[in-house]
Structure formats: C-alpha cells, structure tokens
Amino acid sequence: MSILVLGVGNILLTDEAIGVRVVEALAQRFHLPEDVDVLDGGTAGMELLDAMANRDHLIIADAIVSRKSDPGRVIILRDDEVPTLFSNKISPHQLGLADVLSALRFTGEFPAKLTLIGVTPASLEPHIGMTPVVESSLDSALAAVMDALAESGVVLTPREAAHAQ
Template structure:
C-alpha cells in the first residue's frame, strides 16, 4: 500500500496556502507509518508527476472554489476531482489538472483519489490565513485523518506516541 497526502498551494496568497498548512499540521501532530508519505507540493505542478504516479491512494489538500461559503470544507472522491479543477483558484491548479490527466494517459493514475478542499475567503497577497479559513484547518485535517483510517492506516497522535516511547 502506497499513500501520498499532498498539500498544495501558494504560501504568499493568503488562503491559497491552506493545503500546505494542513499537511504541516498533519506532520507536526501525527505519527504515520512508512507507507504514508506527506508532502508539501507547494505550486510544483508537473514536477509532482513522479511522486503522484501509481499510488494506491492520493489525498490532496487544497483551496477550492465551489460557490460555498468561505471556510467550508469539501471532500470529493475519484472522478469528481478533475472536474473541480476546471474552476481554478490559482495557476497551480492548472498544473494539478495536467498532472492528473497525464497520470491517466500513462496508466499511472492513483487507484483512489480524495480531495479535501477549503473554500478561501481571500487570495490577496499575504502570508496569513483569514480567520474563517484558519478555523476550517482543523475540520479539514480531521477529514484527512478519517480518509487515512478508512484505508486501515494507524494514525497516532504524537503525544500518545511520545508517552509510549
């Protein structure tokens, strides 16, 4: 089993950074088994092709435009996801849609694909998340934990792991 949790976003565009911030907190708070890789993909686009290829499950955390209220957490699966990226939040999503298409064309598409998205309030230049998106970070993180547990992954809070060491 090979699982990748990928956070994408631009740290300089406010709420656009939510995907990266989610995976940062995931790494800070949880111990994950070796078959689960957590990666800050930033705005890498096609550079992520090799790392995303042939995964049993790819879980992507990102900012998404759905028409829902800012701070809403959206969870999509498999074929629902490429359609979501026809409505771009920022230029990096062109890269993600291209990578997903390339993986499909080469037969290296992940067996399962999950998107945990947060609707941004602002995409203005700045390094802080808006308060409403900051509040969505925890529910979005928990959706990723649920997705991992559904795959049979033991997601251990670090304070529990440290206490048992």
C-alpha cells in the first residue's frame, strides 16, 4: 500500500493555507506508518508528478472556492469528482494540480483512489494566518483526512501514545 497525503496552498494568502496546515497537524499529532507519506506541496504543480504517481490512495487537502458553501465548510470529493471540480477553477494553484492529475492519467500512473478534502475559504487576501472560521475547521478537515486513511486500512496512533510504547 502506498498512500500520499498532500497538503497544497499558499500560506501567504490567509485561508489558502488550510491544506498545508492540515498536513502539518497530521504529521505533528500522529505517528504515521511507513506506507503513508505526508507532503507539504505548497503551490507546486508538475514538480509533484513523481510524488503523486502510482499511489494506491492520494489524499489532497486544499482550500476549495465554492459559491454554494459557507466559509469553513469541509467538502469531501472522491475519485472522478475531483478532476471535474478542478475544471471549475476553484483554487489559485489548481491549474498545476489539474495538469498533474491529467499527466498521471495520460501516463497510466493515476492513483487507484483519490480523495480531496477541501475547506471553503473566507478570505484569500495576502495575510499570514487564517481567518477564525477556517481555523476552527482545521480539526474537522483533519478528521476527514483520518477517515480517508481509515478507508484504506490505515489506523493512526496519536504521538503521545506512540512515545509511551
């Protein structure tokens, strides 16, 4: 089993940082098995191709712009829903991710399973630090990532418990 949890976003644009903050929290709070990689992808695009290729499960955490959702809402999309959503221009760096996903499909290296955990931003203005409403959704987004991992049979151990053994 080869799983990648990828956080994407720009920490200089307020709530655009949520994806990066989710993967930071995951790595800080939990002991991760060897077959689970966690990567802060920032605003990278095609540079992520090798890291994303041939994964059994790719889990992406990101800010997702949606007129239908209130700020701070966690949105979960799976498999074929994800590329469709990226065609709707939902994120400042999505073209890079859409290109990578298209390239992976073209080369036959598309992940077997794809999950997008998105949080609707309240602000994408230049500022370091998230808005309170999106900051308060961090634990819900992290729980969604943990659920996605559980779907692939991964059980996480909290860091405190991992050190006590």
